[in-house]
Amino acid sequence: MSNHQRLNGGMRWRIVERLEAGQSQVQVCRGFNLTPSVVCNLWKQFQDTGSIERKPRQGRPRATTATEDCYLSIIASRNRGATASQLSRDLYAATGTRVLRMTVSKRLHETGLFARSAVCVPLTSMNRRVHLASCKEHRDWSMDQWVTVLFTDESRFSLNTNSRRTFIWREPGTRYLSSNVCEIDHYGGGGLMVWVGIM
Secondary structure, eight states: OOOHHHOOHHHHHHHHHHHHOOOOOHHHHHHTOOOOHHHHHHHHHHHSOOOOOOOOOOOOOOOOHHHHHHHHHHHHHHHHTTHHHHHHHHHHHHHHOOOOOOHHHHHHHTTOOOEEBBBOOOOHHHHHHHHHHHHHHHOOHHHHHHHEEEOOOOOOOOOOSOOOOOOHHHHHHHTSGGGGBBBOOOOSSOOOOOOOOOO
């Protein structure tokens, strides 16, 4: 723990009281187990200003207000598929505040919204019927018959840099809510498992 963190308000007053009572800075440093620079700076601050309160730290001002943060959260919730760049443009059009897309992402993270892949379209009734029929057809197969079957699953391949994957803004734990299901099927299929015979 740093010396600055150890110096609470009560301790700072005790240090000043001892210095006013005539103790040397070296004695006070030993008594409170502090470095000389901490005691010297505190004593100098008290003599110059009459106060021992910490000076407020200077930092970069926040780019958005609380109202603008709320606005970003609302428009991201209404249009979950909007990108951070689009939300940044929407904020600028509505309030005149220009922010980077990274700032938009940070503000949405603070409110619990994160960019995640949208859940694909669920199986249709036809897909479910095909699955059920296939299961019934193969339920009595022996181990020897199953040995000749290679089980695979769909894999995603892309020949260009654009994966065309859809991202949405959502809260953790809400993946399967209907509002987070994207009704888009890029592959023209229903996500069926492929059985490949290797006889």
